[in-house]
Amino acid sequence: MRNAQRILAALAVLGALHLVILLAGFVAPYDPAAQNRDFPFAPPTRIHFVDAYGRAHLRPFIYSLSVRSDTVNEYEEARDKSYPVRFFIQGPAYKLAGLLPLHVHLFGVEGPAQIFLAGTDGYGRDQFSRILYGGQISLAAGLLATGISLLLGLVVGCVSGFYGRWIDESAMRLVELFLVLPWLYFLLAVRSFLPLHISPTQTFLLLVAVIGTIGWARPARLVRGIVLSAKGRKYVIASRGFGASDYYILRRHVLPHTYGVLLTQAALLVPQYVVAEVTLSFLGLGLSEPAPSWGNLLANLQQYNVLISYWWMFAPALALVIVSLGYLQLANAVHELQSGSI
Amino acid sequence: MEIEETARGATTPALVRAVGLSKSYVQRAPFSQKRFVIDALVDVELEVAPASLTALVGESGSGKSTLARCLAMLEKPDGGETWFEGEEISRATDRDLALLRPKIQMVHQDSAGALNPWFTAAQIIAEPLDIQRRESGPMLRSRACELMEEVGLSANWAGRRPLEFSGGQRQRLAIARAIALKPAFLILDESLSGLDLSTQAQVLNLLLDLQKAHSLTYLLISHDLSLIGQVADSVAVMHRGRIVEHGTRQDIFTNPRHAHTRELLNSVRLVESSFRTAQAGGQQ
Amino acid sequence: MNYLERRVIHGMLLLVGVSVLCFAFGALAPGNFFDEMKLNPQISPATVAALRSQYGIDQPLPLRYGRWVRSVIRGEWGYSFAYNCPVRSLLMVRARNTLLLTTLATLLTWLIAIPLGVWTANRRGRWDDRMGMAGSALLLAVPELVVAMLLLYWVVRTHGLPVGGMVSVDFDVLGKQAKLIDLALHLVIPTTTLVLASLPLLVRHIRASVVEVLQAPFVQAARAHGIGGARLLFRYALPAAANPLSSLFGLSVGALLSSSLLVEVITAWPGLGPLLLEAAMARDIYVVVGAVMASAFFMIAGSILADILLVVADPRIRLGSL
Numbered sequence: 014m015r016n017a018q019r020i021l022a023a024l025a026v027l028g029a030l031h032l033v034i035l036l037a038g039f040v041a042p043y044d045p046a047a048q049n050r051d052f053p054f055a056p057p058t059r060i061h062f063v064d065a066y067g068r069a070h071l072r073p074f075i076y077s078l079s080v081r082s083d084t085v086n087e088y089e090e091a092r093d094k095s096y097p098v099r100f101f102i103q104g105p106a107y108k109l110a111g112l113l114p115l116h117v118h119l120f121g122v123e124g125p126a127q128i129f130l131a132g133t134d135g136y137g138r139d140q141f142s143r144i145l146y147g148g149q150i151s152l153a154a155g156l157l158a159t160g161i162s163l164l165l166g167l168v169v170g171c172v173s174g175f176y177g178r179w180i181d182e183s184a185m186r187l188v189e190l191f192l193v194l195p196w197l198y199f200l201l202a203v204r205s206f207l208p209l210h211i212s213p214t215q216t217f218l219l220l221v222a223v224i225g226t227i228g229w230a231r232p233a234r235l236v237r238g239i240v241l242s243a244k245g246r247k248y249v250i251a252s253r254g255f256g257a258s259d260y261y262i263l264r265r266h267v268l269p270h271t272y273g274v275l276l277t278q279a280a281l282l283v284p285q286y287v288v289a290e291v292t293l294s295f296l297g298l299g300l301s302e303p304a305p306s307w308g309n310l311l312a313n314l315q316q317y318n319v320l321i322s323y324w325w326m327f328a329p330a331l332a333l334v335i336v337s338l339g340y341l342q343l344a345n346a347v348h349e350l351q352s353g354s355i
Numbered sequence: 356m357e358i359e360e361t362a363r364g365a366t367t368p369a370l371v372r373a374v375g376l377s378k379s380y381v382q383r384a385p386f387s388q389k390r391f392v393i394d395a396l397v398d399v400e401l402e403v404a405p406a407s408l409t410a411l412v413g414e415s416g417s418g419k420s421t422l423a424r425c426l427a428m429l430e431k432p433d434g435g436e437t438w439f440e441g442e443e444i445s446r447a448t449d450r451d452l453a454l455l456r457p458k459i460q461m462v463h464q465d466s467a468g469a470l471n472p473w474f475t476a477a478q479i480i481a482e483p484l485d486i487q488r489r490e491s492g493p494m495l496r497s498r499a500c501e502l503m504e505e506v507g508l509s510a511n512w513a514g515r516r517p518l519e520f521s522g523g524q525r526q527r528l529a530i531a532r533a534i535a536l537k538p539a540f541l542i543l544d545e546s547l548s549g550l551d552l553s554t555q556a557q558v559l560n561l562l563l564d565l566q567k568a569h570s571l572t573y574l575l576i577s578h579d580l581s582l583i584g585q586v587a588d589s590v591a592v593m594h595r596g597r598i599v600e601h602g603t604r605q606d607i608f609t610n611p612r613h614a615h616t617r618e619l620l621n622s623v624r625l626v627e628s629s630f631r632t633a634q635a636g637g638q639q
Numbered sequence: 640m641n642y643l644e645r646r647v648i649h650g651m652l653l654l655v656g657v658s659v660l661c662f663a664f665g666a667l668a669p670g671n672f673f674d675e676m677k678l679n680p681q682i683s684p685a686t687v688a689a690l691r692s693q694y695g696i697d698q699p700l701p702l703r704y705g706r707w708v709r710s711v712i713r714g715e716w717g718y719s720f721a722y723n724c725p726v727r728s729l730l731m732v733r734a735r736n737t738l739l740l741t742t743l744a745t746l747l748t749w750l751i752a753i754p755l756g757v758w759t760a761n762r763r764g765r766w767d768d769r770m771g772m773a774g775s776a777l778l779l780a781v782p783e784l785v786v787a788m789l790l791l792y793w794v795v796r797t798h799g800l801p802v803g804g805m806v807s808v809d810f811d812v813l814g815k816q817a818k819l820i821d822l823a824l825h826l827v828i829p830t831t832t833l834v835l836a837s838l839p840l841l842v843r844h845i846r847a848s849v850v851e852v853l854q855a856p857f858v859q860a861a862r863a864h865g866i867g868g869a870r871l872l873f874r875y876a877l878p879a880a881a882n883p884l885s886s887l888f889g890l891s892v893g894a895l896l897s898s899s900l901l902v903e904v905i906t907a908w909p910g911l912g913p914l915l916l917e918a919a920m921a922r923d924i925y926v927v928v929g930a931v932m933a934s935a936f937f938m939i940a941g942s943i944l945a946d947i948l949l950v951v952a953d954p955r956i957r958l959g960s961l
Contacts, residue, residue, distance in 0.1 A: 196893070321796070
């Protein structure tokens with residue numbers, strides 16, 4: 014079935030991406046904070062398979078970079094020595110997924126050459142590594158905030174639909190408000206009231222909490238609809254006749270119907286929230302230097318000279334688009350699957 | 356208060372007694388001040404003798420289902436009292452209700468709607484046991500299978516879902532679920548309607564067997580007088596929210612006193628006689 | 640009191656609610672704002688003293704709120720520490736600019752989306768529809784942040800349009816026509832970004848609504864009568880889809896405002912967006928409240944407008960049979 018294939022494809026791409034980002038320490042060749050003041054704004058390192066003598070090699074290799082004399086930020090390859098790209102190479106220490114201390118990296122080159130797959134920024138920091146580490150922050154923020162929104166939406170939807178009357182009325186008014194709210198204005202305002210100078214961890218948690226309160230409204234409304242329709246079913250009435258508590262009825266008869274909706278909403282919310290975190294960090298109200306986030310990586314582009322000359326600084330945008338695309342495809346496919354089976 | 360004289364004994368106290376029950380529904384059109392009041396039950400008096408089969412008849416809209424729901428404690432009446440086993444239950448607290456519920460159970464009409472289509476047969480039957488925490492884990496399933504066998508369904512079908520059963524089998528499932536908690540009083544709300552005649556007979560026989568085996572008391576709600584004529588011990592007739600007549604099967608069928616009862620009986624006879632005429636006259 | 644009047648009053652209550660919420664948030668915030676302000680070298684002691692007396696900055700919350708309300712009635716809307724002037728003068732100009740941008744973007748988006756949505760609804764399942772859907776899915780996945788940056792990049796490389804800002808430096812000396820052209824040129828990037836950001840979702844919704852309407856019996860009947868093509872689509876199907884589309888419009892206002900905030904910041908369009916951002920960074924609290932209120936006002940106005948459109952477009956509501 015085409016739908017199932019689409020779901021699998023989307024899941025595969027997303028899964029691979031999330032795995033790579035989770036294992037950022039392993040996949041990234043360098044420490045994201047490591048600066049190379051000699052090589053600011055170096056372009057992405059060219060990978061060669063054919064050497065200066067015209068010989069082809071199976072193993073890709075690179076040349077070391079040297080600064081072109083008398084110019085700023087212009088580099089050329091030093092073709093005297095080639096550095097083969099090695100895999101599972103020993104490199105700077107890191108903690109895998111924040112837990113396991115390791116030295117081995119997926120790929121890299123022997124010093125003093127450096128492999129900058131996505132170029133470097135103004136401080137000479139490897140962008141590829143920063144994108145991977147930054148992905149950890151941005152994706153984690155998106156996923157956690159989605160969890161918060163879904164939980165909020167589930168609880169409000171259940172209580173509202175189940176107990177009805179004034180609880181329902183007031184909850185639905187609130188839902189209407191949140192659906193129409195211009196979220197970025199709301200977010201900026203809330204963020205502005207909170208202290209600007211707090212630790213990165215606190216900033217992150219704060220960010221997640223605030224973003225998570227934007228999008229609970231739509232899931233709440235959908236869950237409420239499901240609860241309302243399930244509430245009136247005869248088998249729910251029969252259940253009451255056996256003495257079932259409200260909680261039992263919600264858990265066994267109503268909740269199972271919500272899973273599909275919650276899944277679709279999750280697939281829609283995650284990319285939105287990742288973009289929200291990226292936007293906030295981009296504007297300077299989210300994660301700030303030196304902690305990498307796709308947002309503050311992209312913020313470099315706000316400088317005119319960076320925008321014009323250093324196209325590789327757009328790379329985090331590509332990662333963002335892939336994430337969005339993957340989740341949106343997943344959402345579409347799940348939605349179609351659902352409406353087909355109902 | 357008359358104490359029912361049943362065919363079985365002279366002065367056994369009633370198992371269930373409804374005294375002056377009343378219930379109204381108020382419907383309000385949105386954004387308007389108009390209210391529609393529907394008097395579903397008006398001063399209802401009913402007695403059900405233990406181990407008997409009392410029938411409740413009436414046309415659609417007469418309040419039969421409302422009365423059933425009030426007796427099953429699924430709704431609270433606006434006025435009046437309900438007595439069960441000598442105790443007043445219409446104002447019972449939640450604690451008391453928890454103890455009472457297993458004793459009064461209901462089999463609903465629409466079996467497809469009354470059974471959660473996503474549950475398996477075993478889960479459906481085991482649900483009351485699970486809620487009341489009578490059993491747990493593997494014991495739940497084995498008890499459910501026992502009950503399935505008791506109502507004439509093969510335990511091999513325990514994993515099937517309601518829609519995989521026929522209408523008659525679904526009713527058996529619903530009955531199995533209703534007797535799981537070993538109730539004393541079973542309300543059958545149009546449980547035999549919508550079944551073809553042979554299935555009806557089978558389910559009816561099952562019900563009668565169960566009644567004997569477990570000393571159950573039945574309140575059978577139906578609009579099918581010929582069915583009632585076969586099995587009921589006593590009959591109560593409802594019309595527009597009131598019990599207009601109540602007596603033994605003999606009395607009602609041979610000597611109906613209320614105009615509405617006579618109307619009901621006449622319509623049955625009309626159908627029967629026209630059937631007989633069709634059989635006799637119009638046959639090829 | 641008819642429905643519209645009720646909605647307006649409801650909206651005003653909402654605005655009051657939003658303002659209370661803002662102040663409440665401000666009070667909840669950790670850190671003493673007033674002390675931080677005193678430490679800020681940009682704010683002169685005289686200003687601080689004046690603010691204290693006029694706005695009761697160091698007073699408890701209800702007092703502060705009361706003073707602010709009075710300031711609103713006076714027409715000042717509070718005081719900006721960073722700009723050293725009443726908030727109102729800032730708000731008016733910026734709000735006007737945002738209104739210009741968002742209104743233009745909305746009009747363009749709907750002007751493009753309606754024919755596109757209707758046309759693709761008609762050619763559902765055919766190859767050009769599928770390509771269109773794929774393209775819009777791709778566009779949907781690109782966040783407006785990226786769209787804005789890409790457009791800027793392209794413009795900068797090709798030197799075709801002015802980059803950022805609303806008017807050129809020598810705006811004032813230009814002739815009337817030149818002024819208009821200058822404004823229009825500056826509008827291109829922000830407007831295009833907004834349109835590209837809103838288009839995919841809108842087209843999809845319009846398409847879905849029209850597809851649904853095309854299945855309706857009265858449309859089938861019209862088709863059976865031989866009515867077809869553009870006439871069928873635009874005079875029969877589209878009006879029937881007006882109901883869901885109007886509610887869609889109401890819901891999209893908030894999202895559009897959010898998008899425009901970002902676009903304004905990136906393209907340096909002097910609207911409410913950059914104002915709010917600056918104020919948020921500088922904790923210029925009355926400006927923040929003012930900007931949020933302005934956006935809330937636009938949002939409410941937009942949804943009331945959507946309601947009016949709904950009543951106008953759908954005769955069933957007018958005649959009360961719905």
